[in-house]
Amino acid sequence: MNKRSMxxxxxxxxxxxxxxxxxxxxxxxxxxxxxQDPIAELEKTSNVEHGKLGYxxxxxxxxxSDIYTDKxxxxxxxxxxxxxxxxxxxxxxxxxKIDYYDTGGTLIKSxxxxxxxxxxxxxxxxIVEKEENKGGSGANFIIEVExxxxxxxxxxxxxxxxxxxxxGFAFSTEGTPVVH
Numbered sequence: 494m495n496k497r498s499m500x501x502x503x504x505x506x507x508x509x510x511x512x513x514x515x516x517x518x519x520x521x522x523x524x525x526x527x528x529q530d531p532i533a534e535l536e537k538t539s540n541v542e543h544g545k546l547g548y549x550x551x552x553x554x555x556x557x558s559d560i561y562t563d564k565x566x567x568x569x570x571x572x573x574x575x576x577x578x579x580x581x582x583x584x585x586x587x588x589x590k591i592d593y594y595d596t597g598g599t600l601i602k603s604x605x606x607x608x609x610x611x612x613x614x615x616x617x618x619x620i621v622e623k624e625e626n627k628g629g630s631g632a633n634f635i636i637e638v639e640x641x642x643x644x645x646x647x648x649x650x651x652x653x654x655x656x657x658x659x660x661g662f663a664f665s666t667e668g669t670p671v672v673h
Contacts, residue, residue, distance in 0.1 A: 547643060548642055552636045553634075553669050562657050575650075577591075578650075584640060584644065585641075586610075586647055589639060590603070592636075596632060634651070651668075
């Protein structure tokens with residue numbers, strides 16, 4: 494076997510080996526500075542007594558896993574980025590729940606096993622890949638947050654992007670407070 498064939502074989506083996514590691518395929522891990530899941534990085538075991546926090550709110554965030562593009566009802570898959578932003582200069586925001594639901598209201602995935610602490614002015618971005626099409630056109634997130642007082646209010650948005658034929662498109666949605 495010549496050197497060129499060996500190089501091609503070695504490159505193919507590396508590609509195949511990286512395909513076996515799920516974290517190598519997760520854009521949330523790949524795009525993180527430390528190559529860790531951004532939610533896991535923010536998980537904290539803190540001494541905060543959540544029952545004493547003065548602000549608590551639940552948000553509904555629409556996500557579109559797919560949309561229909563024309564009269565033939567062609568479905569186009571979309572990727573989405575969920576963004577939770579702490580807008581305070583000095584206070585932490587605690588995120589207690591990030592749950593992903595499909596069009597029918599069935600829970601697809603709970604992203605948190607314990608609350609996370611989002612430091613002042615920090616942002617948590619989380620990508621829902623285009624290939625994840627379980628959510629459908631009516632997918633959504635339910636996000637529960639807490640803060641020390643009413644001044645700790647997040648900005649929660651989602652940005653969806655996709656393409657159809659030779660056209661690209663993007664749009665965003667905002668989190669809406671849920672009334673209990």
